[in-house]
Amino acid sequence: MTDDEDSDEALIVRAGRGDRLAAGALIARHSPKVLALCGRILFDRAGAEDAAQETFLKLWENAARWKPQGARLETWLYRVASNACFDRLRRRKREAPEEEAGDVIDGAPAADEEIAENDRRRALEVALAALPERQRIAVTLCHYQELSNIEAAQTMEISVEAVESLLARARRSLKESLLGLKEELLEGVR
């Protein structure tokens, strides 16, 4: 049986005993999703890599005494990664509070230019960045990481109803900020 065929639990136990191959298998299996989650919350590669590194360091620290407590490893990793991102967002807010809101896209600029995909991405980033932290994490977990509302609730340690409420508010805010964009901006994504 190869490492990739092993269960997460078996790999953690082996990693806890210092098995490098098991650690490598866990990294190969989970680092893409963890990094993607951090990237979509922080919009910054360096910050996302830091948060993902911190998440995996916590995994190694806990590997020796890992006990499956109902939650899957993936859910545990998302929870630790979300908290690491939360910390960074709070730090950013303290250090540069005026930058947090970002430049609100009102559709006025670039009316005559050809709108590239990068512009649409940027618009989305700004709209997501303007969301409150918990709404942003809920959208990221449910939309991008494709977790169910129940899994997202476990990850965020809140009730399913609270996740649904966060998602509804996030979608409303996103619609308000994104759908005010010029038609040209949205044309390419229909």
Added chain:
Amino acid sequence: MTMFDQEPETSADNADARLDALLSIAPRLEPDDAFRAELLAGFDVRSRRARSRISLSLFADAFGWRGLSRPVAAFSLLAGVCATGFVAGASATPGDRETYAALAEAFDQSFDLNVENANWAEE
């Protein structure tokens, strides 16, 4: 139902569809080899640190007694050893006490001089 009645619903559906489409273009970070190597380096550092730390859990693993690796168990063991020593000391027999006293006197550096003085006084 008139066209006007339907319009807000259609517009809301469009808005949802547009939002979903827009969300789907968000970039996704992919870990490169260098980043994976960094994560593995973090594991190596942690493993080295764990190896360099001599802990009770090492002995616990060796003897198959996991309870020893818990801090409470380790303190209980220490407290047990101290208590046994205290009890053993307190319950020493009188004969032992005399031996200890003689030994303590023998180790007293002024013992010889005291004995000499006493002998001289007697003479």
